Amino acid sequence: MNYPLPHTIENGNGETLTFLRLIEEPDGDRLVGENFVAPTIGPPMHVHWLQDEGFTVLNGRIGYQTLGQPERFAGPGESIVFKRGVPHRFWNAGTETLHCSSWIKPTNTIVFFLTSIFEAQKKSGKPQPEIFDAAYLLTRYASEYDMLEIPRFVRKVIMPLTYQLGRLLGKYKHFEGAPEPIKPHQVLEAQMLNA
Known part of the structure; x- marks a missing residue:
C-alpha cells in the first residue's frame, strides 16, 4: 500500500x-x-x-x-x-x-499503520479502534509499535487470538498488500551499511 x-x-x-x-x-x-x-x-x-x-x-x-x-x-x-x-x-x-x-x-510503516488505526477508529465510532483491525495491526506490527494502556494480558494473549480468529473469519481482505513489518535486525543492518 x-x-x-x-x-x-x-x-x-x-x-x-x-x-x-x-x-x-x-x-x-x-x-x-x-x-x-x-x-x-x-x-x-x-x-x-x-x-x-x-x-x-x-x-x-x-x-x-x-x-x-x-x-x-x-x-x-x-x-x-x-x-x-x-x-x-x-x-x-x-x-x-x-x-x-x-x-x-525512519518512516518504516508509519503511514500505513496510522492510516489503518485512524480508519479503525472511524469504523468503531470511538477512540478505540475496531477490535479485529486493532488485533491485526498490534499483532502484525508488534516489532514496531505498542499501546501500553492496553493491559499486557490483552496485548500478549487476547489480541493474538483475536488476530487469528479474524484471519479465520476473513476479516483482513482490506489489508491485502500491507507492508511487511520492520524487524529490529533490519534497522541495525541498515545503520551499519550507512555508517
Whole structure:
C-alpha cells in the first residue's frame, strides 16, 4: 500500500494528521507532517520501538508525558522529541485546536499503520479502534509499535487470538498488500551499511 504525499488522515475523534513530504537522509528517511488536535484529545501511552518522533507547537498548548515521568507542557515555538523505545503520550492541553509541525524517522510503516488505526477508529465510532483491525495491526506490527494502556494480558494473549480468529473469519481482505513489518535486525543492518 503506497500513499502519495501529501496524505491526510483523520480519526473522527478530533485528530487530523497530514504527511507532507519525505526527506532522504543518510541514516533513514524523515517523514515531515503536521497535525491538528481538538482540546483534551490525543493518543494514549504508546511506543515506537524503531523510530524517533518530534513536534513543534505552531498554535495552542501541548501536554506530553513519558512513562513514569510527570506531565509537561509546551507552547508555540517550543519543540519536543520522543526517542525510539520510550513510551509516551501527548494531548491538546489548551482550549483551542492544537496545531503542530511534526516528523518521524525512519518512516518504516508509519503511514500505513496510522492510516489503518485512524480508519479503525472511524469504523468503531470511538477512540478505540475496531477490535479485529486493532488485533491485526498490534499483532502484525508488534516489532514496531505498542499501546501500553492496553493491559499486557490483552496485548500478549487476547489480541493474538483475536488476530487469528479474524484471519479465520476473513476479516483482513482490506489489508491485502500491507507492508511487511520492520524487524529490529533490519534497522541495525541498515545503520551499519550507512555508517
